[in-house]
Every structure is written in structure tokens, then in C-alpha cells.
Amino acid sequence: MGLKKKLGTSIAAAVLGVSLIGGGTFAYFSSAETSNNTLAAGTLDVVLDKPVIIEIDNLKPGDWMDRTFKLENIGSLDMSKVLLLTDYTQSGVKGDEDIGKHIQVNFLKNFDKETGFNDNVIYHETLYNLKNASPDTVQGYSSKIFKTEDGLAAGEINNLYVQFEFVDNEEDQNAFQDATLQLKWTFDAKQTEGESK
Template structure:
């Protein structure tokens, strides 16, 4: 074995030895702890009772129909606002309607049972159908929530009062004889602002 091979073998052995010494002497104190966390989302659960708010027959111009129903928060989160979406279908019994029956049904929204004669907001079904949810919220639900401390708290319910009126306009309304209107209201609940927990 030549001198070059012996030197090369010696350098390789020295390098290997240094790496083993360096690796074997690396030591430190250590400790660990394990934690567990849970994130459970709350629920929004708005219900109404009864779900059929009004079911009347044989109405005529000038008739008014006062109804109430309960809006219930069956969820675990407070409801801070509600949107109302309106849709309806008119069944034209004779096929002669020129006008929309929804233009002739006024809706008077009332804050509570003590204020039947003072609606907080009045509009026709046809206008209500085309209104922005923000307009409805501001005119109908803002006063209603105001009387309840600003929200519908989880696990509570409250009455909502509404009066329907077949408007007597002192004009010929014969085209609506025998007609019916099927109304669908969808109440959509929203949570309040987030908060520090």
C-alpha cells in the first residue's frame, strides 16, 4: 500500500471518527405536553307557529283580517335580524284579470297586540314582493326587535302581529270575484356580530 493510499485512508477514517464523535455527543433536555381544543358552532333555528298564518274565504273589498303568530328562536344563538321574502300566486277564476290581485291586498305590520290601530309599516303584497330585504328589515323588524331589547334571544319566542286588508278603492273590482291568492312568506334569520369569547 502506497503512501498516498495510507494518507487517503487515514483522512477518511479521521473524518468518519469526527462525525461519529460529533453525532454521539449532541444531547439536550426536553419535555412535551399535549393539549386538546374544541370548537363547537352554535345554531340558528327560527320557527313559526302556526305555519299557516291566514286561510280565509269569501273576502270582499273592505274586509280586514288580523292575525298573530309566534316567531321562535329554537337555536343556541341570538337572532339579531330577520329578512322577509314574499312570493304569491294569483289564481284567476274567470281568466279576466287585468290587474294584480296583490295590488289590492294591503298588509299592515303591527309591533304588538296593544298597537293594532297603529301599524309600523303598511304596504301591498305586490310592493312587498319587490322590496329589498334591507327596506323590509328597517321598516318591519327594526321596531319589532327594538321592543325586545335588540334581538330574539336563544330559546325565546314572541308574537308577530299582521293585519291583511282587501282594499276598497271605490272602483270596479269585479275582476277579482272568485279569485284566490296563495301567499308564501319566508323568514330568514341572521346572527349578530361576532364577539370575543
């Protein structure tokens, strides 16, 4: 067979192979099933029943003010704990004094949770120390205040009681006449641990 004839036969076989690959069909059984799935995240949402817990004038050493407020979990997820973060600014203080060292906060028994304390005061600390507390200290006193070993379940409300006291140290406190303290409390809710669903 001549070279031209061999070459022609090879080309023809190649074209036939390509046509079988490109245009050929194969019969087989098949079955398909579609799964439509949803993964939706829950919400963690803590709210206060009032935007201002305390606002008062004409304080003097020895005065105290009792206040109540409600803390509610309006989210869909349970909270493992609520941390109380404290910050404040002061104005009108004479010298380098800090009025936060003289304002003590007495956290009173949370009657929605069993505290185990006979005394009505669960925890007390100055605003200065609350503001400057380490994260571990914040977590420690927050668990005492809110009694959140059982957390704050979705839909649950806690009634909280607090007393602000301008401590009379029986010394000269004239540096605080006409002083003002602006207090900011942030209630920082944390989720519970992850679990099998």
C-alpha cells in the first residue's frame, strides 16, 4: 500500500473516531434528588426597660439613691452571662480628685434569682474600681450581680436593684462641690456554648 493510501486511511479513521466521540450517545440509568436546606443564625439581644437608670442633682456626702431596672433577653438565644462594663467622665472637680472614688454602688439582691446571701447587698464597689477593673474581675462581680450561673434564657426578664451612695469619708470633700459625673453602663451579653443540633 502506498504512502498516500496509508495516510488517507489514517486520516479517515481519525475523523471517524472524532465524530463518534463528539456525536455519539450512550444510554444509562440515572436518578436525581435535590435537598433544599436552611441554616439560620439566632439572635442575642439584651435590653433595658429604661434608657436612664439614675439622674439626680444636689448630692452631698452621705446621700444614697435606690434605683430599679429590668434587664430582658428579647433574642432567640439563651445568654450564658451578662457583663457590666462601667465608664464615666467627670467635670467640675477641683484639683486631681476623682469623684468616682467616692461614689459607691451597692448592688442589691436580685429577687428573680436565688443568691444564697442573707444580706440584701450582693456586691458593692466604687465607680472608680468598677471602671478600672480587669476583665476577669468584671466577670467575677457580674456573675454575683446578675446571678447568671443559669444564664438569662430567651424571653426572660430580671428585676435588678441598685443603690448609689455618695460616701461620707468624714474628711474634707469640698473638691466635689458643683462636680458632675456622667456614668455609662454597658450590659454585654454572651452566648451559651455551642451544642449539637
